Amino acid sequence: MSTTAPAESLLRVDALQVTYGPPSHLVHAVADATLMVEAGEAVGLAGESGCGKSTLARALLGLLPERVGRVSGGRIRIAGKDVTAFRDTQWAALRGHPVAMVFQDPLSFLNPVVRIGAQIAESVRQHDRDVALAPRCRELLELVKLPETVLRQYPHELSGGMRQRVMLAIALGCRPRLLVADEPTTALDVTTQAEIMALLGTLRGQLNMALLVVSHDLGLLRWHCDRLYIMYAGRTIEWGDTVSVIDRPAHPYTRGLIAASRLQRGSNGRFGALRGEVPALEQRLGCPFAPRCADAETVCRDCMPDVTAVTGAHHAKCWQLGSRDAAA
């Protein structure tokens, strides 16, 4: 195992596997995920729906569905501590601080029968027992730019954007060092999306907090993240600096994703689309992308490619990459 580095990463995930379902119908939602987040940085995790990115995000807080999902391999380290085998009570001590989370649909993720104020106060009280509640709540609302009046309101009385700000306030109330945002803007309209993402960026600087944004929208992540991870069929298949990944995508899947996400137009002037569909989440040999890959060879279908360095911190898992290096 890796020795404790002098400066431990805030979050480090190695070869993580998450399985769902009973042994007879085992499904690998996450098959091999690697992820690292340093203090204060903004990291994006991108992939199509069903690729396991939300499962991965939940695993980071020990919030996998009980009796259904479990971590079956690899390890998660948070602030230098191996938390892979933590029990729920141990996880509870980590949730909120140092790792907090905001979710996709801010209406269903807020308790419908409890006032906003009480829901924010609950997270404050959980992590700062001695702080004066009212000023702290006002401070949090100020951070997420909401009027004080929402404290006395219920979730159904707010707009989607306001609810997402409430979710943020709840998460910030825990004073997180890492905020995991699972599709934070998917349920919102485009202008509100931009506002929330801008707010996330501001808060990150203001509070010196790291950010892990999970999204299917590469275009969104591109502008708000320092580094990117691309996930496909339960595996992280490419990662590196945002600029490097977007400008010089090494994996054919990443290239397809970029084409599909309208960051660039194809030669015929039309937006690209990925052929085929994400394969079912079962484990098998070979590169999971091979069935959809235009350049797939025999080796791609038989063996899983290893991690190959593209440049410095930019890595990808693709046989084409290796053979290209070999040819050079």
Add this chain to the structure above:
Amino acid sequence: MPIARAKALKFPALLSIGIIGSLLLLTLIVPQLLHGDPLALTDDILQPPSARHWFGTDDLGRDVLVEIIYGTRVSFLIGCAAALATAVAGTAIGSLGGFFGGVTDTVVTRLAEFFQVMPTFILAVVIVALAGPGLIRVVAVIALLSWPQTARVVRGEVLRLSRLDFVDALRCVGITEWRILTFEIIPNAVGPVFALGALIVGNAILLEASLSFLGLSDPSVISWGRLLSAGQRFLFSAWWLSLFPGLAILITVLAFNLLADGLRDMFDPRHAK
């Protein structure tokens, strides 16, 4: 979860079918095996359970076990007839509300709510007390009091189905509303009615027993409730008069409730655990 669910009856439901089946067999076979008049009065008055009279005898010297077996007929007959009547009435009313909507629907829902909220047993007692007992009247009263549950479920199903595209497709090819309702929608909506039907059989048996316990049944017909009513008179001296008929009710109603649970799981996998 893409895990296939076996859409078969689970063990408790199968067990309940077994219980109900054996009770039916007993009612059909035992009276054939007994010689003479099994319900004739004898001198063995209020005998406790023994090898000769397994469940003891009552105040007229009749064997309680034989009486219970005879009582099964009434209970099953009333239970099934009431469930059938309820299912028909509930399906008809509920589907009208769900399909035609508007004022019809409002009337149906409000009427159902009204009947569900009223202290229906008291109403049943008042009606039977005034109109006099009798199989058909008791069945009618039970149906009158239990249709709303079925109607509400059917209404919901019909409402859901009638919003599906295939209904519009049928309209486009000129099929009349009534035909769509009776031939396309109702057959698809009645699944849950079977589960409710089993539930209502159980409830009807309980209701009938309660009415005859209060003396509101034909005194010449033996029924479980009437046996318990006799048991009440001899509560302090002959416990067996109460214990066994009540057990028969409990087991039978439990069987129908288990069956209802099983059927519901079968027709609605969302409820399956």
Add this chain to the structure above:
Amino acid sequence: MTRYILGRLFWGLVMVLGVVVVDFLITHLLPGDPIDALVGNYPAPAAYIERVRHDFGLDESLAAQLGHFLVNLAQGNLGFSFVNRQPVLPLILDRAGVTLILMLPSLILASLIGVALAVAATGRNGRLMDSVLTGVSLTGHSIPVFWLAQILIVVFAIKLQWLPAQGMRSIRTHDPMLDLLRHLVLPAFCITVYYVAVVARVARASMLEILHQDFVLTARAKGISRRAVLWRHVLRNAAIPVITVVGYNVGTSLTGAILTETVFAWPGLGGLFINSIANRDYPVLSGIFLLASIAVVIANIITDLLYAVADPRIRMTPARV
């Protein structure tokens, strides 16, 4: 909120009117002549029967009788019990109080036990408690309450002699309160069993549903303990269907109370009801039905109001699905 309350009150009024009409129709249209009960089986002269019929207004047209009925009702006059030689209303109210002594503690206790069972089924030994809950609930739904009452008397009063078998008070006692409680235990248990079955089932189902809702994840992501999630978030939401089922089953539990009272000779509405059936005392029967219905309607309105308190979303929309 005001609109919601007014809407529910209006609907309650409509229900009461409906009950009045149903009550009038069954007592006046169904066969069975109250004169028989009034005069008894004596071979009374026809002239006497006619006089009695006239005295009680039974010779008027149906519409006129309905008119009288409504006017009397508005004045709180439910008629006169021929059998008890008393006005119906005070007679029933007197007995209803005694029934409440039995019902209220049972309902409160049953609601608490039902919810506690459901909470236990979400805990560490959830599987086991789930089976217990299913068993209790199925049995509670299937057991004839009057039989349960008989068995309790046989076991606890006759065989073990721990508790009194029947009645509400002993003739001689040192401690009247304790005496009442001792008389209360068995009948209250009977009513509780059915109600626990109803509440536990609904509470379990709604807690299961709530536990899988997204906001539970938010609460857990805050780092609060499993127990706090349960108490602060799950129970509060699960309370809504529980309140509904408790309130809407008041009518059913009244039935249970009446049957239970019969077996335990509890001097409440049950005994009055049974005697009235035996004596064909129609004014009392219809009065009990009427008052019970009104009580149920009131219970429902209270339920709807509590519902609005528990669920802020309902305050916005007057219609309930």
